[in-house]
Amino acid sequence: MKRKTLLVFFLAGILAACAEHEAPSPSESSAEVATEFEHAVAQPSLQQAPADLLAGEVMAIAYSGFREGQHPDRGFGANNPSEAEVLEDLEILVDHGFGLIRLYDVVEKSVMSLVLIREHNLPIKVLLGMWLRAEISNHENCPWLDEPIPDEELAANKIANAAEVARGIELANQFDDIIVAVNVGNEALVIWNDHMVPLEQVIAYVRQTKAGIEQPVTVADNYEWWIKDGAPLAAEVDFLGVHTYPVWEQKTIDEAMPYTIENLEGVAAALPGKPIVVLEAGWATTAREFPEQANEENQLRYYRDMDAWATDMNMTIFFFEAFDEPWKGNPANADGAEKHWGLFFVDRTPKLVMR
Secondary structure, eight states, X not given: OTTOHHHHHHHHHHHHHHOSSOOOOXXXXXXXXXXXXXXXXXXXXXXXXXXXXXXXXXXXXXXXXXXXXXXXXXXXXXXXXXXXXXXXXXXXXXXXXXXXXXXXXSSHHHHHHHHHHHHTTOSOEEEEEEOOOOSSOOTTTOTTOOSOOOHHHHHHHHHHHHHHHHHHHHHHHHTTXXXXXXXXEESOSSTTOSSXXXXXXXXXXXXXHHHHOSSOEEEEEEHHHHHHHOHHHHTTSSXXXXXXXXXXXXXXXXXXXXXXXXXXXXXXXXXXXXXEEEEEXXXXXXXXXXXXXXXXXXXXXXXXXXXXXXXXXXXXXXXXXSBOOTTSSOTTOTTOGGGOOOSBOTTSOBOGGGO
C-alpha cells in the first residue's frame, strides 16, 4: 500500500474522466445509501464458514510500529524501536481487543515482537510476512521508478529473498504456537509496484514455504491483480490474501463499503472455492491526496462497517494500520496519506475509533 501515493496523483485525472458512477450527492437520502449497503451485504458469494476465520478473529491489525525518527532498512540500516516500545505497542493492541496482528518481514523488529509475545504470554497470534524485494525491474510500469534497477541490485535481491523465505520458515516452526499463517510477499505482483517478482518465482517461494511449515500460506496483493491474473497462484495458496482501499480510488465514505464488497465479490467470482482474508483495508485520517474524505469520523465509520459486515461473512480483516508512521511517503509532505493510516497517533494516543 505504501507505494501508491504517487500512483494516485498519476491516475487521478484518468479516474475522474472515466468514472462510471458519481458519488452520492448531498440530496441523496441516508435511506438510499443504506439500501445500497444492505443489498451488497445480502450477496451470498462471500459467505464463509466460521472455520475460514484466521485464528477465529474478525478484526485484526497490521502492525509495523516505527515511531518518530525510526524507520526500516532503506539501504543504510534500520532504526528500530526498542523492546520497551514494541512491548508497549503490543500491550496497547491487547488492551483494545486485538488478538491477531500482521507482521511484514522476518527481520529484527518482527523477531522482537514474536519473542515479546512469548516472554510476556500475550494473547496475540501472528500472520508472519516474508518481504520480497525486486527481482525484475518494473520501471516501465511503476510511476515512481525513474530508471531501471541495476542488474547487480536485482541479483543481490534474489539472494536476500531466498534468505527471507528460509528465515520465515525457520520462525514459523520456532514460534508455531504464535504464528498462525504466513504470507509470501506484499504487493510484489500488481502492475504498478516497484519491487516486482515474477509470478513463477513467487509460486516457487510459496511451494518452498508450504513444504517447510504446517501453517496455511498465502500471498498478499491487490484485489484487481487477483481478479485478472491470480488463477495460477490461487491454485497454490491456502487462502487469498487481498488488499482493497476504496479511498485511494477516490471513493467517498458512502461509497466505501459497497465498493469494498464489490472488489471482494470480484475476487470470489474469479477464484471460487478459496477462502478470502483481507490483509489490508483502511482509512487515512489526514491526506493531502483526498482531504475531504480523510478524517477520524470516516475512519470510525469504515472500521465499524467492515467489522459488522465481516462478522456476518466470517471473514478476517486486517485493518491498516495500528499506528501512524511518519517515515512513510514524502518527507516534505507531513500531510501525505501514507503517514496517517493508524488507529492511534504516532504518540500512541487513540484516534476516535479506539476511544
